[in-house]
Amino acid sequence: MAPDTSTSTVQQRPLQHGLFTWPAQEPHLIGSRCSNCGTAVFPATRQGCPRCSCEDMDEVLLPRRGTLWTFTTQSFPVKWPYIGPSDDDFEPYTIGYVQLDDVVKVEARLTEPDPTRLEIGMEMELEILPFATDQDGTEVLTYAFRPTGRQPRSESA
Amino acid sequence: MNVAIVGIGIHPFGRHDDISGADMGAYAIRQALRDAGIEWTALEFAFGGSMGQTIGHEGSGSADTLVKDLGLTGLQFINVLNGCATAGSAVAMAANSIESGAFDLGLVVGFDKHPRGHFNADASAVGLGSWYGENGLMVTTQFFAQKINRYMHEYGISRQTLARVAAKAYRNGASNPNAWRRKPFSEEEILESRLLNWPLSQYMFCSPDEGAAAVVVCRGDRAHEFTDRPVHLRSSAVTTRRFGSFEVFSPWLPIERSPSPTVDAARKAFEAAGVAPDDVDVAQLQDSEAGAEIMHMAECGFCADGDQEAMIAAGDTEIGGRLPVNTDGGLIANGEPIGASGMRQLYEIVLQLRGDAGERQVPGEPRVGFTQVYGAPGIGACSVLTT
Numbered sequence: 001m002a003p004d005t006s007t008s009t010v011q012q013r014p015l016q017h018g019l020f021t022w023p024a025q026e027p028h029l030i031g032s033r034c035s036n037c038g039t040a041v042f043p044a045t046r047q048g049c050p051r052c053s054c055e056d057m058d059e060v061l062l063p064r065r066g067t068l069w070t071f072t073t074q075s076f077p078v079k080w081p082y083i084g085p086s087d088d089d090f091e092p093y094t095i096g097y098v099q100l101d102d103v104v105k106v107e108a109r110l111t112e113p114d115p116t117r118l119e120i121g122m123e124m125e126l127e128i129l130p131f132a133t134d135q136d137g138t139e140v141l142t143y144a145f146r147p148t149g150r151q152p153r154s155e156s157a
Numbered sequence: 158m159n160v161a162i163v164g165i166g167i168h169p170f171g172r173h174d175d176i177s178g179a180d181m182g183a184y185a186i187r188q189a190l191r192d193a194g195i196e197w198t199a200l201e202f203a204f205g206g207s208m209g210q211t212i213g214h215e216g217s218g219s220a221d222t223l224v225k226d227l228g229l230t231g232l233q234f235i236n237v238l239n240g241c242a243t244a245g246s247a248v249a250m251a252a253n254s255i256e257s258g259a260f261d262l263g264l265v266v267g268f269d270k271h272p273r274g275h276f277n278a279d280a281s282a283v284g285l286g287s288w289y290g291e292n293g294l295m296v297t298t299q300f301f302a303q304k305i306n307r308y309m310h311e312y313g314i315s316r317q318t319l320a321r322v323a324a325k326a327y328r329n330g331a332s333n334p335n336a337w338r339r340k341p342f343s344e345e346e347i348l349e350s351r352l353l354n355w356p357l358s359q360y361m362f363c364s365p366d367e368g369a370a371a372v373v374v375c376r377g378d379r380a381h382e383f384t385d386r387p388v389h390l391r392s393s394a395v396t397t398r399r400f401g402s403f404e405v406f407s408p409w410l411p412i413e414r415s416p417s418p419t420v421d422a423a424r425k426a427f428e429a430a431g432v433a434p435d436d437v438d439v440a441q442l443q444d445s446e447a448g449a450e451i452m453h454m455a456e457c458g459f460c461a462d463g464d465q466e467a468m469i470a471a472g473d474t475e476i477g478g479r480l481p482v483n484t485d486g487g488l489i490a491n492g493e494p495i496g497a498s499g500m501r502q503l504y505e506i507v508l509q510l511r512g513d514a515g516e517r518q519v520p521g522e523p524r525v526g527f528t529q530v531y532g533a534p535g536i537g538a539c540s541v542l543t544t
Contacts, residue, residue: 011373070306072306073354081295082278094355095293095303104410105411105412
């Protein structure tokens with residue numbers, strides 16, 4: 001994944017509209033929060049709350065930082081429906097769940113490909129990055145978390 | 158529960174180019190019927206599971222089509238599809254059919270024939286947007302790896318223990334003529350095999366394959382009509398996930414956590430059977446990968462979280478140990494033809510309780526057996542069996 005999208009001149013599109021705010025200086029994931037029990041889900045849903053069945057869910061911007069709850073590598077090439085580089089061009093990547101404060105854990109790609117440099121509990125921050133290219137050359141942007149290198153504010157993981 | 162298993166049959170698991178999934182199912186059924194000493198025409202009902210057909214795997218076929226090969230007797234035949242817990246679910250329904258008084262004698266069969274490589278899932282089929290798979294998150298092995306990585310962090314389980322579990326599976330598989338992987342691997346070879354999803358390497362995983370297994374079930378008090386060595390199915394429980402359990406294909410998880418559906422299924426199965434985990438002499442647990450066996454030991458109530466590190470190092474789960482687990486090599490050595498996998502577990506428990514397991518026989522005349530399958534997206538199925 002290239003680290004910088006702001007200076008790019010190629011066409012770009014988000015993986016899916018409504019997953020994250022874009023374009024944005026400080027992007028956020030977009031979720032829903034139950035007006036009854038406060039449960040937050042990702043991505044935003046038009047359905048009811050999976051915890052209390054309440055049908056009144058409000059759209060909410062999720063925190064941009066959190067702590068790494070667990071992670072793994074994708075070391076072998078992934079087949080369809082993955083749209084990133086495949087077969088001989090496949091680039092191994094890492095994924096994990098990041099706990100965003102006490103709101104929700106979200107599953108996401110991580111920017112650090114080396115599992116030995118990832119640690120459960122480390123602080124992570126959201127970025128929007130290209131990870132695939134459409135046939136017409138348009139870059140496809142996904143949401144990913146990057147280690148901040150700082151100590152987490154609290155050990156919530 | 159007043160239900161007995163009086164006949165068992167299996168088609169070897171692995172790769173078989175010249176036979177369809179349904180034909181493997183018919184093979185296993187005929188063997189189970191012979192074992193029970195009955196004809197197909199005697200059966201009153203059947204439940205059958207084959208997942209492959211629903212996910213586009215040619216050659217699997219629908220279970221109820223078996224009747225045209227075995228005899229169009231008009232019996233009730235119901236297809237069961239419940240992910241990796243398909244067989245556990247089919248057995249539970251068969252047991253309930255007998256318990257209800259509707260039938261006395263029936264059959265449960267499971268078979269599948271999957272293509273090579275990891276299972277590929279369609280996001281929309283599990284209620285997710287297509288973006289989830291496009292993003293590279295729709296690979297089941299990623300879930301297993303993330304669950305065990307968190308578990309290792311919380312409870313101090315080492316990668317060496319993952320390798321010990323896999324080495325045991327291959328060792329047990331080597332003494333099982335129906336297993337797919339029959340070559341032992343050292344712990345070093347397992348640790349150094351290709352990394353697939355940290356911390357899991359290739360030899361720690363099971364692979365999709367082909368196979369079939371079947372059992373003949375009857376009302377418990379009629380078992381002596383068919384065999385002098387019945388194995389009694391004391392309980393069979395199927396549960397789905399609760400809010401907060403960590404399951405495959407979850408774009409998000411809540412902060413609050415709840416136990417896996419396996420915890421509920423095991424507790425219900427033990428309560429219904431009037432048996433405690435300590436009473437179990439031999440267990441078959443879902444080892445989609447080595448970490449799953451470790452976590453399922455605790456989820457089923459056989460130990461506390463974290464105890465596995467010392468237990469496995471001490472050989473407790475080996476044949477001859479305190480609690481032999483996956484004596485036939487489990488999923489790691491047998492692969493996973495989804496519909497057949499849980500049936501294979503029952504086949505092995507019946508062999509062990511009959512004392513017919515040959516060189517992999519658990520010593521000391523085991524009397525209580527246990528099976529557990531786990532399926533996406535969060536289904537647990539457990540059963541307790543006794544002599």
